Amino acid sequence: MDKIWPGILKPAQLTGAGRPVLQPNEIECQLVDAVEMQLETGPTVPSFRNALVIVSTHRIICVDENSRSAGAIALGSVCRTFPPKKNLKSFFGSPKMRIQLWSKNGSVAAEAASATESAITVVMVFRGQTSPDSFITKLGEVLEAKAWEVDLKNFRVESENSIDGGETGTSTSGRGPANNFASVPPVRKLNPAMAGVAGILRKEKEQLEEADKNLQEAFSDLKALMSKAKEMVNLAERMRIKLLAAPSQQNSTAGDEETGNQEIQDLLLSVGIVSPVTKESAGALYHQQLARQLADFVKIPLQKSGGMLAMVDAYCLFNRARGTELISPEDLLQACSIWASVDVPVAMRRFESGVVVIQSKSHNDEEVSMRLEILVKQPEAMRQGITASDAARALGLAPALAKEHLLAAEMRGQLCRDDGADGLRFFLNILIDLDVSKAFQ
Template sequence: MSVAAADWLPAATVTASGRAVLSAGEIERHLLPLVDLEPEENPRLAPLHGCLLALTSHRLVFLHEASLSARALPLASIAHAYPPHRRHNHNPLRSLFSSSSSSSSSHHPRIRIQISLPPSRSEVVAVVVTCKADVDVFYGRLLEAIRARAWEATASAAPASGAPVAEGAAPAEEDLAIRMPVVGVAGILRKEQETWESAGQNLQDAFQDLNALMSKAKEMMELAEKMRQKLLTNSSAQSNSNDEEMGSKQDMQDLLLSVGIVSPVTKETAGALYHQQLSRQLADFVRVPVERAGGMMALVDVYCLFNRARGTAQ
């Protein structure tokens, strides 16, 4: 069954190399090849067969690599995901008259998912894993993504309401400590204690700043990617701009190129598909710098740019 026939699922955008286009804040969590999506109760729902399943922090994306098309199941619509199981108690007489694909799928691990579809109906579908993969690992990461509810995450955290009170009380205690003279052993010990307390406070503030920076890093990378795509689009429309504008635009593109890839392919998420998905991500990434370089780049330069964007030396 083609992906286009499963119109009960929203369509997903796919890159030229066959990878799902991630939305803002979306991270790829796991990949599974040769996955089917079958209805458990409603035969009017068109099934999907032989798809590459990409689990992200927001969706289950079913990619049909031959047609470069995809359908997505939002994690927000999943009411419950049941543990993997196999149909050991299927009727053997019934399997004689059923199709070979349906009878063979009964022996593969199935993850039953209860979903909510518009306007207000509940359906049960099954993710059938027909490849040799650790289904329990995928199921665990699916539960983690559902519980994390990353699609509901706020862009920034509000400051604590009690912070001004604590800041107002600190100077009085500091002034009191400064007015006390440093005399004798007790004064030296008190001075050393103040030094340690000050160092501890500075370290705590540094970690708070680091956490805030890490929470904003993903948003900055997404903003940089949008700006880079916009600059690339405008470069073709404004080919008659002067040298100064082109130079500043190139400097901006160099800066944005060094920001990095939002969701790099890793062995942990891709598994056996690591080299395939890594090459596809490289094909998507290298298109922009190659076009900027006039259609040709040295392999060493591509290697350096890609690894710098991934944040790795491998």
């Protein structure tokens, strides 16, 4: 997209599932689909049709799902916006929104201070079924907030200074012999305004006002806590990236140190998702975008679990990473069912026993079958057979998923079972190679 509009759209990266890769401290706020992007520079300039437009705290991201490409406009380059006009003509037509961008030498300027020419105007035509009002409102809010101008270094210095000052502060209230009378309860004075039924009603009113004040303070603290949590998640993600890049920069010979780094990476990975998809931000595209974000999230857990992950495990890991933005099991199943219609590297699979799992598309059942055959041909396995736990250790899967592979191999005639006092064990099926015609010779 950036090649068609050079100097206006900057290239934006997409994940394997087609989701935009967010910048540090960037949060996805709202999205809208079926948008046509135009330039007010003449009919020779091509337009983008049926694009997915995402507004974040830092950029306006345009995603072309057909070509799997994306371009972005920095919010600092936005000069002003013109929302759609409310008239009879707009009621029957598609709403149009105009965005003016600061320009310099025919390209978009990063800010107003560096602009030297007239502004470039981008027209967004909303051709979808959903109303663009929430998108336009959220765009105005993020432009007013100007989150891209926040200096993270200054924030760290201020937070560290506030913590140090709170710990080293000394109390000026001394306690000694002169303060012994402080424990004596004061004498209550009679207030005529609190007497009678009117006083009781007035007292209840004061208590309700006090409770309402406490609730407002509590919710304001909760909002502040959630904003801090997003910053901590972002910090943890940067630390994890540095730890992943460390082995390529220097070869470590200490096994304990590598094990410790791996544990730290696992802990940081489970901290959370920086910008989880919500119904408020995605609207009608909630399940589609949730499916893409889930496909990106399960990529690393699938690598650690042998290419297959139980749906229950995926639900717990994904919800823990989303923090307070929890999803229901129905939302998870609906998001996984969408994978069949979008281009993502994972898929949902249902075994004949009814167990539902998530597996990568590179997962090969023939390779698993060959590994099971090698396992059951071991001398110890030929005598005693193998259990689901043995297969789980060999395949790197959970025992429940390893059992499903054993049952599938049994259905193919590769294995046979012995359900005895020692539990369920599987053996190599040698009966399939016997020649029945020579059995009685």
